[in-house]
Amino acid sequence: MNEWIEFISSNLEITYIIILSIFVGVEVIKHIPAVLHTPLMSGANALSGVVVVGAILVMLNADPDNYFALALGFIAVVLGILNVVGGFAVTGRMLKMFKKKS
Amino acid sequence: MSISLSLIYLVSTIAFIIGLKKLGHPATAKNGNLIAASGMGLAIAGTIFIHDIQVPTTIYILIGLAILIGSVIGGWMAIKVKMTKMPELVSLFNGFGGASAALIGLVEFSKDGGDKMITTTIVSGIIIGAITFSGSMIAWGKLNGSIKSVVKIPYHNAVNNLFLAGIVAFAFFMVTAGANSEVLAFALLAAGLIYGILFVLPIGGADMPVVISLLNSLTGIAAAITGVLLSSMVMLIGGILVGSAGIILTIAMCKGMNRTLAAVIFGTFGATDSVPGANKTLGNIKKTNPSDSAIMLNYATNVIIVPGYGLAVAQAQHVIHELEELLTKKGVNVQYAIHPVAGRMPGHMNVLLAESNVDYSLLLEMDDINPQFKNTDVVLVVGANDVVNPAAHNDPSSPIYGMPILDVENAKHIIVNKRTMNAGYAGIENELFYNPKTVMLFGDAKAALTKLVSELKNM
Numbered sequence: 001m002n003e004w005i006e007f008i009s010s011n012l013e014i015t016y017i018i019i020l021s022i023f024v025g026v027e028v029i030k031h032i033p034a035v036l037h038t039p040l041m042s043g044a045n046a047l048s049g050v051v052v053v054g055a056i057l058v059m060l061n062a063d064p065d066n067y068f069a070l071a072l073g074f075i076a077v078v079l080g081i082l083n084v085v086g087g088f089a090v091t092g093r094m095l096k097m098f099k100k101k102s
Numbered sequence: 103m104s105i106s107l108s109l110i111y112l113v114s115t116i117a118f119i120i121g122l123k124k125l126g127h128p129a130t131a132k133n134g135n136l137i138a139a140s141g142m143g144l145a146i147a148g149t150i151f152i153h154d155i156q157v158p159t160t161i162y163i164l165i166g167l168a169i170l171i172g173s174v175i176g177g178w179m180a181i182k183v184k185m186t187k188m189p190e191l192v193s194l195f196n197g198f199g200g201a202s203a204a205l206i207g208l209v210e211f212s213k214d215g216g217d218k219m220i221t222t223t224i225v226s227g228i229i230i231g232a233i234t235f236s237g238s239m240i241a242w243g244k245l246n247g248s249i250k251s252v253v254k255i256p257y258h259n260a261v262n263n264l265f266l267a268g269i270v271a272f273a274f275f276m277v278t279a280g281a282n283s284e285v286l287a288f289a290l291l292a293a294g295l296i297y298g299i300l301f302v303l304p305i306g307g308a309d310m311p312v313v314i315s316l317l318n319s320l321t322g323i324a325a326a327i328t329g330v331l332l333s334s335m336v337m338l339i340g341g342i343l344v345g346s347a348g349i350i351l352t353i354a355m356c357k358g359m360n361r362t363l364a365a366v367i368f369g370t371f372g373a374t375d376s377v378p379g380a381n382k383t384l385g386n387i388k389k390t391n392p393s394d395s396a397i398m399l400n401y402a403t404n405v406i407i408v409p410g411y412g413l414a415v416a417q418a419q420h421v422i423h424e425l426e427e428l429l430t431k432k433g434v435n436v437q438y439a440i441h442p443v444a445g446r447m448p449g450h451m452n453v454l455l456a457e458s459n460v461d462y463s464l465l466l467e468m469d470d471i472n473p474q475f476k477n478t479d480v481v482l483v484v485g486a487n488d489v490v491n492p493a494a495h496n497d498p499s500s501p502i503y504g505m506p507i508l509d510v511e512n513a514k515h516i517i518v519n520k521r522t523m524n525a526g527y528a529g530i531e532n533e534l535f536y537n538p539k540t541v542m543l544f545g546d547a548k549a550a551l552t553k554l555v556s557e558l559k560n561m
Binding site for chain 1: 118119121122123125126127128131132134135136138139142145146149150153155157158160161164165167168169171172173175176177179180181183185188191192195196198199201202203205206208209210212213218219314315318321322324325326328329330331332334335336337338339340341342343344345346347348349350351354355358440442445447448449450452453456457462465467
């Protein structure tokens with residue numbers, strides 16, 4: 001238990017950031033019209049592909065002989081980028097269709 | 103970390119927040135998506151090109167190759183996908199993100215020096231990533247029909263919750279005992295994968311959108327945890343934004359379906375045991391045919407179309423637009439009433455109708471259109487059921503009692519297009535169909551509407 005308290009007190013900044021980010025996320029999304037729920041879900045999904053940054057870091061920091069880390073890192077980058085590129089592309093495709101008739 | 107990279111991450115994070123905010127308004131949504139995507143591109147490019155360590159060229163080539171492969175496949179899928187298949191695609195992409203997080207956890211575990219906090223973040227990343235991956239894959243399979251049956255595991259709620267408790271206990275043991283064996287990490291991964299399957303398998307296909315939204319939120323949390331692990335602010339904040347946005351969307355969806363979030367998480371979900379009032383005799387239904395329906399619509403002044411899940415399944419979004427244009431040309435005032443959970447996921451109907459070039463100012467949300475039903479001559483309900491069931495207003499024993507619905511029964515005439523008399527996914531009778539004002543137009547939505555359109559053209 002002590003270690004947890006110690007962790008929080010030595011990482012106060014992160015703790016603040018986490019709490020504030022949760023509120024930002026809730027406030028940003030709160031009043032979104034139902035019309036946009038599907039594109040929003042898809043856009044948020046693309047955003048969760050930010051994990052690819054971590055996958056790239058894993059590969060950059062891997063020892064060139066560490067095939068285990070390189071192989072897993074490689075797959076992680078492919079999957080993460082797939083999530084990012086596919087997610088944003090399909091969200092853009094959906095949003096392009098929302099138009100008012102002239 | 104170099105100062106320039108920190109600044110790039112800062113800009114990316116701000117782009118994420120602004121992008122997400124702009125995604126919430128129809129006029130700015132396209133820009134929002136672009137801003138968020140640019141932020142992501144910046145973060146990725148910055149990560150690759152700015153760092154203090156010496157990286158061998160082979161690793162650079164591998165990273166480039168991985169990015170190329172992922173971009174090509176992802177872009178290709180995004181271009182090729184049919185709009186009716188959108189929930190499947192979101193689910194698939196989401197699973198990939200989760201898998202990525204789990205793999206990062208596995209690699210980091212092999213380097214872990216036994217610091218309890220670091221191990222905690224690693225094991226939670228592995229578990230959540232694994233659950234998201236296998237859960238999303240099952241959801242994907244259910245939505246595209248490759249996993250058809252609702253698998254009933256005896257006492258699945260108890261089994262699932264026990265299993266989850268077991269995983270948590272196991273992870274806790276790994277952290278406190280400072281276990282650093284790779285085998286344990288793989289065991290944890292396997293356990294997470296199995297839990298994801300157990301969690302989603304007993305849930306019916308129609309409930310999948312809630313599950314996808316929840317899993318989407320979980321991927322965000324996995325990304326945030328990985329961000330803590332690698333002390334990357336952009337991952338941390340990006341992940342948390344997705345996590346909380348996903349929870350809000352999930353709650354909005356639950357409200358639309360009259361479920362509580364707790365019921366979703368703890369799995370009293372999709373239960374179709376005893377349905378009160380199922381055997382009540384409700385009177386007789388009146389059948390109609392396309393030509394009579396065409397006459398009704400042709401001589402109406404105000405028509406409201408209520409599109410539902412059945413329309414999406416039959417891919418009838420183009421022919422419904424044709425019908426609407428035809429009626430508008432004949433001087434009929436046509437609008438669409440969109441229930442918040444119409445389609446296969448919330449807002450999906452809007453996307454489908456937008457794809458068929460329906461003017462979005464004709465799509466009215468529930469609260470705006472409900473007062474208009476009493477001045478409406480004909481309501482055409484296509485493949486919708488529970489969202490127009492008056493039991494939500496007047497039968498306290500009904501499972502959908504209290505759910506917000508479209509007040510279709512206030513209109514002068516109602517045409518309901520359905521394939522059969524089968525109940526909707528809530529599994530209950532709909533007294534609207536027995537209303538003296540209602541006529542039933544049986545048949546596949548696309549086939550029936552096509553006939554209706556050709557009848558109208560001949561008038």
